[in-house]
Amino acid sequence: xxxTNYSTLKTVGRAFDLSMVIHxxxxxxxxxxxxxxxxxxxxxxxxxxKIVWGMPHVFAIFLIIAASGxxxxxxxxxxxxxxxxxxxxxxxxxxxxxxxIGGLSVLVLDLGRPDRLIIAMTTYNFKSIFAWNIxxxxxxxxxxxxxxxxxxxxxxxxxxxxxxxxAFVWRLxxxxxxxxxxxxxxxRSAYDSALxxxxxxxxxxxxxxxxxxxxxxxxxxxxxxxxxxTEMISRFRNLLMTFTASVLLITIIFHLTKLYATQYHPLxxxxxxxxxxxxxxxxxxxxxxxTITPIFLMVIWHKSINIxxxxxxxxxxxxxxxxxxxxxxxxxxxxPIELFPGMEISSSFQDGEIVSYTPSLPEILLGLSGxxxxxxxxxxxxxxxxxLPKSVTx
Amino acid sequence: xxxHSHDKNFxxxxxxxxxxxxxxxxxxxxxxxxxxxxxxxxxxxxxxxxPASASVxxxxxxxxxxxxxxxxxxxxACSKENGWKPDGDPRxxxxxxxxxxxxxxxxxxxxxxxxxCQHCESPPCVDVCPTGASFxxxxxxxxxxxxxxxGCRYCMVACPYNARSFIHEPLNDQRxxxxxxxxxxxxxxxxxxxxxxxxxxxxxxxxxxDGKGALIFGDLNDENSEISIRVAKFATRQIREDLExxxxxxxxxx
Numbered sequence: 001x002x003x004t005n006y007s008t009l010k011t012v013g014r015a016f017d018l019s020m021v022i023h024x025x026x027x028x029x030x031x032x033x034x035x036x037x038x039x040x041x042x043x044x045x046x047x048x049x050k051i052v053w054g055m056p057h058v059f060a061i062f063l064i065i066a067a068s069g070x071x072x073x074x075x076x077x078x079x080x081x082x083x084x085x086x087x088x089x090x091x092x093x094x095x096x097x098x099x100x101i102g103g104l105s106v107l108v109l110d111l112g113r114p115d116r117l118i119i120a121m122t123t124y125n126f127k128s129i130f131a132w133n134i135x136x137x138x139x140x141x142x143x144x145x146x147x148x149x150x151x152x153x154x155x156x157x158x159x160x161x162x163x164x165x166x167a168f169v170w171r172l173x174x175x176x177x178x179x180x181x182x183x184x185x186x187x188r189s190a191y192d193s194a195l196x197x198x199x200x201x202x203x204x205x206x207x208x209x210x211x212x213x214x215x216x217x218x219x220x221x222x223x224x225x226x227x228x229x230t231e232m233i234s235r236f237r238n239l240l241m242t243f244t245a246s247v248l249l250i251t252i253i254f255h256l257t258k259l260y261a262t263q264y265h266p267l268x269x270x271x272x273x274x275x276x277x278x279x280x281x282x283x284x285x286x287x288x289x290x291t292i293t294p295i296f297l298m299v300i301w302h303k304s305i306n307i308x309x310x311x312x313x314x315x316x317x318x319x320x321x322x323x324x325x326x327x328x329x330x331x332x333x334x335x336p337i338e339l340f341p342g343m344e345i346s347s348s349f350q351d352g353e354i355v356s357y358t359p360s361l362p363e364i365l366l367g368l369s370g371x372x373x374x375x376x377x378x379x380x381x382x383x384x385x386x387x388l389p390k391s392v393t394x
Numbered sequence: 395x396x397x398h399s400h401d402k403n404f405x406x407x408x409x410x411x412x413x414x415x416x417x418x419x420x421x422x423x424x425x426x427x428x429x430x431x432x433x434x435x436x437x438x439x440x441x442x443x444x445p446a447s448a449s450v451x452x453x454x455x456x457x458x459x460x461x462x463x464x465x466x467x468x469x470x471a472c473s474k475e476n477g478w479k480p481d482g483d484p485r486x487x488x489x490x491x492x493x494x495x496x497x498x499x500x501x502x503x504x505x506x507x508x509x510x511c512q513h514c515e516s517p518p519c520v521d522v523c524p525t526g527a528s529f530x531x532x533x534x535x536x537x538x539x540x541x542x543x544x545g546c547r548y549c550m551v552a553c554p555y556n557a558r559s560f561i562h563e564p565l566n567d568q569r570x571x572x573x574x575x576x577x578x579x580x581x582x583x584x585x586x587x588x589x590x591x592x593x594x595x596x597x598x599x600x601x602x603x604d605g606k607g608a609l610i611f612g613d614l615n616d617e618n619s620e621i622s623i624r625v626a627k628f629a630t631r632q633i634r635e636d637l638e639x640x641x642x643x644x645x646x647x648x
Contacts, residue, residue, distance in 0.1 A: 041576050043562040048485035052547040112545015112560065112577030119542050123525045130524035130548050159616055186637060187518060187554030269507060339509075339633060344497040347509070348480070349489045351556060 004087045006152075009223055009379075012328035016222035020379050023372035030369020033362035034109045042112065045363040050350055051333050055303040055359040056110040059367030062325045063103030063374060064137070064178055065200055067170040069208020070095035071144065071218065072239075074151075075171070076166030084232060087389035088212070093148040094378060094387050095212055096171075097141060102374030104137055106366055129180050152386070154365045175201045182328065189267045190332035195257070199250045207321045209236060215378065217311035219388060226306055227389055237305045237313075241298050244317065247324075248291050255297035265339060270335050271327070276321035276354065278331035281323045290320010330357055407631040439592040447530040451515075451614040452584060453642040455621050455630065456507055456596065459533060460608035466493055471600030472510075472589035475585060477569040478559075488559035488574075490582045491597060505648060508597065508609070511536055511582035512633065512641030519549035528579075534614075534642050535584045543578040550579060554634050557581045584642075601641065614642070 009016075012017030037044055047054040073092035077085040106112055114292050124131040147167045150159040162302035179200030213236055216228050255272065258264040271278060294313045322342075336352050339345055382388060408556040422567035431448035440446070472491045473479050480487040491510040497503070512534045519528045520536065527543035530536045538549075550558045565574055571587035574580055593599075594611045601609040621644075624630070630644040 027628070038577070041563040042560065043486055048562075049487075049489075049550065049559050050485065050556075052550045112579070113543065113575075114541070114543045119525050120544050120546075123542060125520075125523055125526040127521050128524045128548070130522060130546065134524065181548075184522070185518075185552055187552060333551070337554060339494070339555065340496050342498065344499055345494060347492045347494045348484055349492045349556060350484055351492075351494060351509075355485070370514075 005390045009382040012222040023376040026372035030365050034366040046359045050355040051357040056106050056366045057361040059370045060103045060107040065204045066207035067096050067100035068175040069204030075168040077169045090387040098374045098377040102370040106370035133177050136177050175204045195254045210317040213314040216261045282327045285323025343365040396437040429473040440590045446531040446533040451534040453614040455610050455644045457608045457646045458507045459647040460606040461507045467600040467604040468508050469598035475596035476572040486562040512643045515640035519534040519577050522548045545577040
């Protein structure tokens with residue numbers, strides 16, 4: 001196969017520049033929201049003593065999962081030696097890095113005491129999956145930087161396969177670790193399932209590749225060149241089909257395993273058939289918009305798939321992903337902890353109640369700024385470093 | 395043949411009991427009508443530089459039969475002692491202790507009793523805390539180090555008892571012995587500042603003074619303590635015993 005030449009994103013339209021300005025503005029507004037939240041306390045958010053993780057965490061977890069999945073294209077290239085994916089390996093690494101930075105920024109800025117980040121970076125309780133994740137996230141960033149170096153530096157390509165293999169294993173552990181944040185919570189019936197690890201890994205493949213497709217579409221449109229061949233678009237489409245079906249399968253298994261136990265019937269009724277926002281977001285957001293519709297479109301557009309169509313499908317998958325994390329994270333907390341199974345419980349502390357949550361503007365802005373951090377960082381790096389393959393003829 | 399060893403033990407036990415009762419008598423200070431500060435058996439104050447001892451397991455027993463729905467003396471006392479108070483929003487107010495009402499819908503059984511940090515032997519909050527800010531003292535009291543809590547709230551997600559609160563707003567009027575801070579997590583300290591001085595927790599004291607004496611405090615490792623005797627004699631339960639966390643707070647007649 002011919003050697004791939006790479007270049008920076010040279011010619012961009014005004015739309016690209018405008019989007020960069022908008023992302024920068026969102027980041028500034030997001031930082032202002034952080035200042036507001038830190039100054040007045042989390043009372044200005046919709047979060048509470050029951051919904052302790054809210055909108056910022058939805059975006060943060062979504063971005064972190066997407067980051068590990070974004071590396072997938074590079075892994076297919078260097079671990080599984082699929083050469084057609086190689087031209088996109090650099091972009092894949094770049095997206096993994098920038099999405100992770102975006103997600104972690106949101107996570108850190110939502111802390112009650114973000115000024116104490118240094119404590120989190122220097123004092124560890126190794127029994128905590130959170131502490132492990134700090135290592136997994138920072139380690140992932142370091143490995144991806146080295147991975148990109150081996151891909152981009154002269155005469156270093158021979159190191160790409162072993163580093164790529166390490167990155168691949170690391171990313172699987174990272175996503176399993178992120179899923180285990182929920183999987184290890186024995187106290188809450190909506191969590192406490194080992195299936196969160198494979199569910200998050202499968203979801204990462206969807207989100208990461210969907211982000212990659214959207215970015216490729218934006219880059220193609222901005223540079224008015226053809227970077228992705230029709231064959232590659234078809235491959236991406238096949239992968240997205242497989243990954244989306246995998247997420248659906250694990251989701252079904254998750255609910256079936258819960259439904260098998262009588263004790264979880266009220267929980268499942270709440271999640272799947274309740275008169276609440278989470279049931280609506282699950283069926284309308286995750287299943288209809290984020291699963292059934294994209295699969296349907298990928299099937300009917302099988303022969304005529306192109307970057308525009310796949311970008312639209314990817315957009316739906318990303319919306320479905322946010323809905324999925326929202327239902328898992330917020331819905332799982334909204335359902336009451338069962339202190340006395342089978343009993344009605346009440347207290348001044350909302351025990352036994354299905355609690356409500358209305359995200360406030362500052363926390364939504366903080367969450368959105370995570371996406372903007374990832375996009376702005378990607379945009380800048382694409383402009384100054386050769387991450388993109390030169391035009392190919394379709 | 396006289397069993398001297400037995401006699402010696404008998405004398406020792408009696409002497410210990412006598413000293414215990416004398417100690418309670420001496421250290422129980424009448425402050426006025428209806429207000430009494432109770433020291434608990436073996437109420438030796440701990441020197442500031444003396445580490446908490448693993449030979450002690452501080453615990454609390456709550457007799458649900460003695461606890462009435464209308465009584466909130468323990469909650470009021472904790473709030474006053476530790477400086478937290480509801481601001482009218484149950485979603486975001488800190489509550490170190492609360493009254494829980496339970497009802498079995500099919501048979502109508504009802505009960506009301508206090509719920510707070512259960513001071514587990516294997517606390518999930520300590521397991522999940524990334525910085526080790528949530529920790530368990532050698533004597534079984536679970537605390538939050540206010541200097542190293544980063545406010546991630548993972549402990550709140552992990553606690554099976556909803557026992558922890560996040561401080562959502564700036565604070566004023568803090569107690570010197572119960573430091574609190576916006577952006578950090580807090581919960582019942584078992585009045586560690588009092589326990590270390592040999593005084594029982596404020597909730598237990600108020601239940602003695604203003605309630606019906608439903609709460610007792612003591613050392614589970616001391617087989618002669620009232621709490622150990624009652625736990626050995628009567629069926630008590632731990633909430634969510636299925637999780638096998640071995641909480642220090644036990645419930646009788648529940």
